[in-house]
Amino acid sequence: MSMTFIIDALVTVIGITTPILLAASGELVVEKSGVINLGVEGMMLVGAIAGFAVTFETGNPWLGIVIAMLAGAASSLIFGVLVLSLGANQVATGLALTIFGIGLSSLIGSNYVGIANDPLDSPFPDDLAKDAFWRIIFGHSPFVYMAVLLVLAIGYFLNKTRAGLVLRAVGENDFSAHSIGYPVIAIRYAAIAFGGAASGLAGADFSMVISPLWAEQMTAGRGWIALALVVFAGWRAGRLLAGSYFFGVLMALELYAKASGFAIFPSQFWAAMPYLIAVIVLAIISSRDGKGGKAPACLGKPFIPNG
Amino acid sequence: MNVRPMALSSCAEKIRHIPSIVGSSDGRRLGLSKEILHTMVASTRLELIGVTKRFPGVLANDRISLTVKPGEIHALLGENGAGKSTLVKMIYGIQAPDSGSLIWEGKEVRIASPRAARRLGIGMVFQHFSLFEAMDVIENIALGLDGSVSRNALDAEIRGVMDKYGLKLDPRRQIATLSVGERQRIEIVRALLLNPRLLIMDEPTSVLTPQEVEELFKTLRRLASEGVSILYISHKLHEIVALCERATILRGGRVVATCDPRQETPRSMGEMMIGSDLRDPARGQVGVAGPVRMCVRGLTLPKPDDFGVALDAISLDVRGGEIFGIAGVAGNGQNELVEALCGEKLSPDDQTIVVDQKPVGRMGPSGRRKAGLCAVPEERNGHAAIGNFTLADNATLTARTRMGFETQGFIDQDGARAFADRVIKTFAVKTLGAAALAGSLSGGNLQKFVMGREILQAPGVLVVSQPTWGVDAGSAAFIHQALIDLAAKGSAIIVISQDLDELLALCDTLSVINLGRLSKARPVNEVSVQELGLMMGGIHGVNAPVEGDVHAPSA
Numbered sequence: 001m002s003m004t005f006i007i008d009a010l011v012t013v014i015g016i017t018t019p020i021l022l023a024a025s026g027e028l029v030v031e032k033s034g035v036i037n038l039g040v041e042g043m044m045l046v047g048a049i050a051g052f053a054v055t056f057e058t059g060n061p062w063l064g065i066v067i068a069m070l071a072g073a074a075s076s077l078i079f080g081v082l083v084l085s086l087g088a089n090q091v092a093t094g095l096a097l098t099i100f101g102i103g104l105s106s107l108i109g110s111n112y113v114g115i116a117n118d119p120l121d122s123p124f125p126d127d128l129a130k131d132a133f134w135r136i137i138f139g140h141s142p143f144v145y146m147a148v149l150l151v152l153a154i155g156y157f158l159n160k161t162r163a164g165l166v167l168r169a170v171g172e173n174d175f176s177a178h179s180i181g182y183p184v185i186a187i188r189y190a191a192i193a194f195g196g197a198a199s200g201l202a203g204a205d206f207s208m209v210i211s212p213l214w215a216e217q218m219t220a221g222r223g224w225i226a227l228a229l230v231v232f233a234g235w236r237a238g239r240l241l242a243g244s245y246f247f248g249v250l251m252a253l254e255l256y257a258k259a260s261g262f263a264i265f266p267s268q269f270w271a272a273m274p275y276l277i278a279v280i281v282l283a284i285i286s287s288r289d290g291k292g293g294k295a296p297a298c299l300g301k302p303f304i305p306n307g
Numbered sequence: 308m309n310v311r312p313m314a315l316s317s318c319a320e321k322i323r324h325i326p327s328i329v330g331s332s333d334g335r336r337l338g339l340s341k342e343i344l345h346t347m348v349a350s351t352r353l354e355l356i357g358v359t360k361r362f363p364g365v366l367a368n369d370r371i372s373l374t375v376k377p378g379e380i381h382a383l384l385g386e387n388g389a390g391k392s393t394l395v396k397m398i399y400g401i402q403a404p405d406s407g408s409l410i411w412e413g414k415e416v417r418i419a420s421p422r423a424a425r426r427l428g429i430g431m432v433f434q435h436f437s438l439f440e441a442m443d444v445i446e447n448i449a450l451g452l453d454g455s456v457s458r459n460a461l462d463a464e465i466r467g468v469m470d471k472y473g474l475k476l477d478p479r480r481q482i483a484t485l486s487v488g489e490r491q492r493i494e495i496v497r498a499l500l501l502n503p504r505l506l507i508m509d510e511p512t513s514v515l516t517p518q519e520v521e522e523l524f525k526t527l528r529r530l531a532s533e534g535v536s537i538l539y540i541s542h543k544l545h546e547i548v549a550l551c552e553r554a555t556i557l558r559g560g561r562v563v564a565t566c567d568p569r570q571e572t573p574r575s576m577g578e579m580m581i582g583s584d585l586r587d588p589a590r591g592q593v594g595v596a597g598p599v600r601m602c603v604r605g606l607t608l609p610k611p612d613d614f615g616v617a618l619d620a621i622s623l624d625v626r627g628g629e630i631f632g633i634a635g636v637a638g639n640g641q642n643e644l645v646e647a648l649c650g651e652k653l654s655p656d657d658q659t660i661v662v663d664q665k666p667v668g669r670m671g672p673s674g675r676r677k678a679g680l681c682a683v684p685e686e687r688n689g690h691a692a693i694g695n696f697t698l699a700d701n702a703t704l705t706a707r708t709r710m711g712f713e714t715q716g717f718i719d720q721d722g723a724r725a726f727a728d729r730v731i732k733t734f735a736v737k738t739l740g741a742a743a744l745a746g747s748l749s750g751g752n753l754q755k756f757v758m759g760r761e762i763l764q765a766p767g768v769l770v771v772s773q774p775t776w777g778v779d780a781g782s783a784a785f786i787h788q789a790l791i792d793l794a795a796k797g798s799a800i801i802v803i804s805q806d807l808d809e810l811l812a813l814c815d816t817l818s819v820i821n822l823g824r825l826s827k828a829r830p831v832n833e834v835s836v837q838e839l840g841l842m843m844g845g846i847h848g849v850n851a852p853v854e855g856d857v858h859a860p861s862a
Contacts (some may be wrong), residue, residue, distance in 0.1 A: 162455045168820050169439050176437030178402065180451055181421040294441060 007132050008251060014136075014144055015210060016255075017248030019044070019202040020149040023226035024233070024240055025154050026198025030160060030232055033191035033299035034171035038094025039079050040199050040225025042101020047072040047200025049105040052207035053112055061120050065142075065204055066155045072200020073193045075101060080192040084185050087302045102217060112214040119212040143205040147243070150198065156238030167191060171296030174303040184303050199223070203248070225251075225274055235295060250274040315612065352377050352385055352415070352536045353505055353850040358407035360393050363613065367393040369560045370407065375505065380537045382547040384580055385445060385557035386636075386805065391540045392434075394557070395507050398538070400424040401429045411788070412504075414684075422453055422718040430498030433508040434540075436490050444485075444493055446477040451497040470497050472526045488519035495526065506530065512546060524550055530706070542580070543635055544573035597627030601680070601768040602801035606648055606654055616640035616823040619648060623818065623828060624800035625768065630790060632814030633803040634839060637806055640823035641803050645772045649682030649802065650675040659743060663767050677708055679767030685776060687801075696744025698738065700744050702727040702760055709764045726763070734759035735785065746829045751782035758786050761792050769793060772803045789814055807839060 028035050037043075049070035053229035055064030079097045082088040120141050129139035158164040170177045170187045180183050186211060200238050206218050225247060232247075233239035313369060348703045353375040360368040369389045375381045383391050396402045398409065401416035408415050411427055438447050445461055456464070465478045474492045482490065491511060498506055508527070512520045527537055541547055547554055548568045554577045556564040564579040606621040618640055625631045631826065646652040648849070649659075654660055654668035661667065662680045670678070684690045692701045703723040707713035712722030727741035734755045738748055745753060754774070761769060774790065775783035790813060795801050803820075804810050810817060811831060818828040819842040826842060 053562075146819045164451065165446055165449060166443075168442070172439040172441055173437070176439060177450070179421065181425075181434065182450075297440060 004132060009256065011139060012023070012137055012230075012255065013245065013248040014140060015251045015252050016299060017244050018141075018147045019205040019210070020142065020222055020247060021151060021226075021231060021241065021244040021279045022202035023223055023238070023245060024206065024229040025147070025151045025194035025232050026202075026278070028233070028235060028237065028240055029154060029158075029167070029198075030195035030264075031235060031299055032171045032296055033167050033188045034174055034301065034303070035089050035188050035192060036094065036300045037076065037079055037087050037097070037192060037195055038091060038227065039076070039097025039101060040195075040226050041219060041221065041259065042098035042105075042224045043075050043196050043199035044203035044206070045101045045105035045217065046075045047203030048207040048218060049109045049112070049203075050200065051204030052212075053108065054210060056099060056115060056119050061208060063210060065201065068200045068204035072203065073196040075104075076199070077191050077197020079196075080189050083302070084188055087304055089111070090125070090300050094268065098245065102290050104237040106216045109214045111214065114213075116213040117208065120208050132212045141205070142202070143209055146201065151237050151241050152182070157210045158237060168296070172299070173299055174298045177289040178303070188194045188200075190209070199226075201228070210294050228275075231295075247274050250277060274299060308444070313769070320351075326677040347525055350376060352379075353412075353538075354410040355394075355398075356410065357402045357634065358394065358397060358409070359406050360390075360402065362393075366560050368397070368404070371557070371560075371562055371718045372763075373555045373565070375536045375538060376535045376553075377504070377536055378531050379553055380531050380539055380551045382554035383538060383540045383549035383557065384542065384544075384547060384554050384576065386542060389580075390560040391557055392509065392664045394562075395431070395538065397426070398505075399429060399507060399839070407529060411550070425453060425501055425503075428502070428504040429507065430501055430503030430505070431507040432491065432494040432498055432509065432511055434511075436494055438482050438490055438493060440483045441481070443481050444476060446523070447482060448478075448492055448497045452500065464500060465496055468496050472499065472529055472550055473522075474526065474603065488522075491519075495523075499530075503535065505536045505538065507821060509540045510542075511539075512541065512543065520546070540594055543574050544580075544861045547576065548573055554653060561721050565800065566826075576643060581780065597622045597797055600627045600663055601625040601801070602856075603648070604659055604661075606644075606659050607650060608643065608654070611643065611652075611857065618643050619823045621647075621823075623801075623825060625801055626818075627767075627797040627799055629816060630794050630800045630814045631803060632810035633801065633825065634807060634810050634817060634821050634832070634842075635803075635820035636805065639820050641772065641820060643823065645682065645684055645770060646824075647804060648770045649680070664815070668706065676705065676764075681709075681761040681766035681768070681771070682770040683761055685772040687753050687757050688746060692745040692753060693745065696745055697725040697742050698731065698736075698745055698748075699724045699741040699758060701756075702730060703742075705765055706760055709766075727760075730756060730759040730763055733763060734789065755782055755785060758789060762789055765796070766798060768801070769802070770801045773805065773806075774802060775806065775809060776804075783809075791802050 004011050023044055027037065027040055047068040051068030053064075054067040055061045058064070075097065078100070079093055082093045112204045113185040118145075121143045122139055123145070124138040158166075158168060166177070166182055167187060169180075170182060170184050174184045202222075203219060206222075207214055211218065229240060229243055229247060233243045250270075250273045253273060254267060257265070257270040258267040322570075336503065351374050354373070356372050357370045358368055358372070359366070359370055371394055372391070373381075373383075373642070393402065397404045400420045400423050403417075403419070409418060410416070411418075416427065418427065418429075421431070439450065441516055442450075445458055445465065448465060449456065449458075452461075462478050468474070469492075471641050472495075474491050474496060476489055484494075485493075502544045506527075511523060524546075527539070531537055534818070539547070539551055549667065550570065551568045554566050554568045554571075554576065556566070556576070558580065566576065566579070568576065569789060601624070603621060603623045606618055608618040610617045616639060621644065622860075623631065633641070633644070643652070647654060647818055650667070650670055650672035653671070657666040657668040657670075659668035662675065662678045667675045667678050667680060688694050693704070696704075700723070700859075701717055703712065706726055707718065707723070710722070710726050712719035712726065724741045726808070730736065730743065731738060736748070736759065737752050738756075745756070746753045748756065754776075758771070770791075771790070774786050785810070790800055790802065802810065802813060815832050816828045817831045817834055817839070819839065820841065821824045831842065
């Protein structure tokens, strides 16, 4: 009994962590290039409605996933043009993108309220996940595996490849990168589009797996958790993976507290936990100098080449 | 141009034109076979012919021609703003020339990017290192290479180059932990890994200690002996005499002379750099000055950061009616001095700075303004004025107390507008009016506005830094006249500038700041141009003794 409970709990944790991990992985790449895109929540919503609608209309969830990623990337490029080509303030533009994403997804989604799709199942044969224990490994939606592979690939990309080195260089010192001859703006566009696609994918996870229907603002602020997670992880892929599951546990606590009527604290307390912990951990990390992982030096600064 | 033996000169003329005459009828008419021409061409690594670059409002490079031979250490000498950096940026492909041609090893080339320059065999070590603090040495060097190399292979290669040229550095250290000299070594190694045939060094010693300079020179001589050409940019005359075999001297964007530094003295080269066509001082009748209105005694402040300069026992007196000029090469403590004088940095003691018998050393800028000390910093947009504020608001920022349009925390908007209008009218500022944003004004007009704003407050003491930096000639003349008029009304004025012409034309008294120390003030008509050039170039005390010896700035 308790074994099943633990396995159920783990599956829940892994499930609800996945969209955060996806979005945070994308944002990690964006921030490593020196751009802060606060529009994650908005891009997730655009991805969520795009994924849901395409899946519903075509019956092909894989097409839904691809379109969700494209939709996320397209909305991020609005941000990209404003911030990179027109030199707009990144924080304000990112917030605007979130508001835009909420509005656009609600508009498109108004025809889809109250409809449900079948949730996307595990890509592995059912037999593999029959045993309760193996369910932890084989019993998830494709998004779970994509998220883990994505964050590992990003870790490898950033630390082991030349392209990753150049991306970090652009985020660390844009003027130097420019003077050496790297196309700062183009690299940032690519990073932003990548982040948008990852956010779109994260949104699709919500509307295709976690609750396979469309509801306005169904991502419920998880985009903000993803943003906090990047800082929490000190801009490192490995810590991002660990940190996201830590947040996942905290979020699962809320669900279980609600379900079990666990009365010591009201469930709102558990709901507030991830945010509270995020604040505390951030304070600890930022007060600890040096080792704790540093923000890319050019994070949030506009780059205007001067020749 | 200095005098050269006739034969040599005409030969040089021929060589200069070879690229254009190769294969042309002119070449054949001269009776030179193609082979010989090409051999002669190959003996020139880089040639510039009539290279011109214009920026809005300024001709940065005006028809510059020069040649660099293989294995030659060629100095590019000139004051700040003479156009040295613009020129090398064009050679390294960061900027494109408006006209003129670059000839690389006999072939005319267009260098579109730094990458293209590196492919040709041109390396550059920047004055401000383009390094990435959070990364280690290997990563930084990898970023400067165009191909992909494995980390271990690169590590070995770096160690190889460093052994060969006697450079010491652990390739696995993080940049943030390195000294300035070590950082420069990375840049050099990065450039050398590409086996350049021309290495451009942009003021490489400005941040090095004398020991590090010696090490650097050894490396450079070694490179030159292997046939690498070096274009060495500096304004430090003694270094050029010690290191270079040829020098091209720029002034105001033009080549004013070429010479062999080994046959020149720092004195003669200083003269060429500053120019002998200096205007006579327009003033210089001192002795009529009034009482001391500004008195600084033993102003000593530590370095604000790693790249700042410590102020070392600065003392000066400025009398009413006197214009006191402070010359010096940039980065010798001018910024720190302006901040200390205007109150952005407080002095250790109240008595360190005295304005009209009132000690103000511990007062901030507002207190000092009240006491009669106004200032115009170097950076007009962002420091002297806020670009997104109207001119009226900008006037309020510094003039509210002295001009009485602030009472108990409330601002008299009409008063501020009226004052701003008065500044605009008196100083002929071209703008739509007091409601225009400061950022919408051209550089010269904004400078006239911020100067006018302070001058109309009738300050007892006015401190101005680079009053005509980047300002067109008409506005500059206007600003100069306004300063002279203010002095005539009995104010004491301190002008800090890198423009010697300006200081000589304007000031009664002149002093040079070098490494945070101020030389003894001398009446301007007793200072020779050569002497000034030497002091600015870093050799103090030729005729104006100051205690202590002076070397290249140390990190």
